[in-house]
Amino acid sequence: MKTVEVGAIGVGWVGGTRVETLSRTALVDKLHICDIKPDRLAELKARYKPATATLDYQDIIKNDNISVVFISTTPETNHYPIARDCLRAGKHVMLEKPIALELWEADELIAIAKRNNLKFTIGYSQRFNQKIAYAKKKIVDGTLGKVVSILVSRHLSRALGKKIASRVRLSPVVMESTHDLDFVMWLLEPAKPIRVYSQGAYGYMEPINGSHDVMFTTVTMDNGVVVMIGGGWNFPESFPNYCSTWIEITGTDGALVLDDTARDHWLNTEKTGQVFPMSTMPGEQVDHVFAGGMGPETIHFIESCIQNKPVMVKPEHARMVMETYSAADLSADRGEPVNLPLTNETVAAIADLKARYRAGDNPAMQK
Numbered sequence: 377m378k379t380v381e382v383g384a385i386g387v388g389w390v391g392g393t394r395v396e397t398l399s400r401t402a403l404v405d406k407l408h409i410c411d412i413k414p415d416r417l418a419e420l421k422a423r424y425k426p427a428t429a430t431l432d433y434q435d436i437i438k439n440d441n442i443s444v445v446f447i448s449t450t451p452e453t454n455h456y457p458i459a460r461d462c463l464r465a466g467k468h469v470m471l472e473k474p475i476a477l478e479l480w481e482a483d484e485l486i487a488i489a490k491r492n493n494l495k496f497t498i499g500y501s502q503r504f505n506q507k508i509a510y511a512k513k514k515i516v517d518g519t520l521g522k523v524v525s526i527l528v529s530r531h532l533s534r535a536l537g538k539k540i541a542s543r544v545r546l547s548p549v550v551m552e553s554t555h556d557l558d559f560v561m562w563l564l565e566p567a568k569p570i571r572v573y574s575q576g577a578y579g580y581m582e583p584i585n586g587s588h589d590v591m592f593t594t595v596t597m598d599n600g601v602v603v604m605i606g607g608g609w610n611f612p613e614s615f616p617n618y619c620s621t622w623i624e625i626t627g628t629d630g631a632l633v634l635d636d637t638a639r640d641h642w643l644n645t646e647k648t649g650q651v652f653p654m655s656t657m658p659g660e661q662v663d664h665v666f667a668g669g670m671g672p673e674t675i676h677f678i679e680s681c682i683q684n685k686p687v688m689v690k691p692e693h694a695r696m697v698m699e700t701y702s703a704a705d706l707s708a709d710r711g712e713p714v715n716l717p718l719t720n721e722t723v724a725a726i727a728d729l730k731a732r733y734r735a736g737d738n739p740a741m742q743k
């Protein structure tokens with residue numbers, strides 16, 4: 377049986393979830409883990425007994441036996457340099473979203489992967505949510521007729537919003553609705569987005585990092601389909617990293633409503649009150665079974681590498697998603713729609729907006 381040696385760089389929450397699956401599968405011959413936090417590295421080393429554990433990702437780069445690398449680091453600023461180094465070293469890469477913070481960085485990663493004939497994909501784990509896979513099947517087999525509209529409303533718990541806000545100023549559309557933009561555009565392939573109008577509202581997050589609590593983004597596709605995506609991170613805690621999603625797809629021949637609010641399994645104890653387990657976006661290992669998308673997504677990428685099959689999420693698609701959420705940020709800032717593809721003027725305006733955020737400019741505080 378063909379197996380591979382795999383490296384996991386960044387083994388926090390999501391990287392730890394990847395490592396759990398990687399340590400169980402027979403497709404992985406040797407597992408190598410890396411994190412800059414010695415305590416977290418030691419914890420995972422003791423739990424999963426990897427072949428090696430290192431504090432320096434250059435050890436993964438230098439190891440020629442490692443052909444596949446999962447990158448799950450934060451802050452998101454380090455996605456580009458670490459992915460670039462891995463791809464330059466000839467490794468197949470699965471990188472968590474966002475693909476990069478700048479469009480040129482994404483372009484460079486895509487170009488290196490292509491030049492070196494490597495698999496490169498982005499962790500849009502909702503593609504492995506069985507409800508969303510079902511939506512794709514029902515659209516492709518024609519059950520719904522011509523799709524007319526798609527609505528997605530996603531809310532995450534505020535502890536998660538706060539965790540993200542503590543490391544970087546990225547908006548809910550960049551960090552959360554990105555998943556929805558990804559799978560909606562996948563559902564609607566080959567249609568492309570042509571116009572974006574986004575509005576954000578301030579609340580709990582405003583004093584923390586000036587970010588919106590919730591953003592509602594309307595996307596018009598070039599085939600006339602209208603998409604509405606709401607994404608926020610101010611729900612009260614209902615389970616660690618709780619996420620609740622509601623999806624409505626209408627078509628000329630039918631409608632599909634997907635309830636992914638995780639209310640169909642609840643646990644009630646004297647200690648915690650009512651909570652909704654197995655409700656996080658990546659999912660979690662539950663004894664012998666993985667409840668959620670990230671387990672199967674991890675295996676799918678390893679199989680793509682071993683069998684030389686296409687990856688589920690093409691990096692060019694992730695780049696289109698990036699262009700769309702960047703337009704959404706600009707739209708929310710300007711209070712007007714932004715056309716896609718971006719023009720020289722809007723690319724420059726997005727760069728200005730990011731520079732303002734980096735400099736600590738906080739529009740919420742100026743009201």
Ligand SMILES: NC(=O)c1ccc[n+]([C@@H]2O[C@H](COP(=O)([O-])OP(=O)(O)OC[C@H]3O[C@@H](n4cnc5c(N)ncnc54)[C@H](O)[C@@H]3O)[C@@H](O)[C@H]2O)c1
Pocket residue numbers: 385386387388389390391410411412413416431433448449450451452454472473474499500501502657658
């Ligand atoms: N697909 C999903 O559903 C999903 C869900 C949550 C987060 N994410 C994405 O996954 C990524 C990780 O998020 P998280 O919540 O696990 O973050 P986290 O902060 O829990 O973990 C990140 C880890 O990276 C480590 N790290 C930082 N720099 C490093 C370096 N140079 N070398 C090695 N390790 C390094 C940190 O020490 C930390 O342990 C983020 O980019 C996030 O956007 C995806």
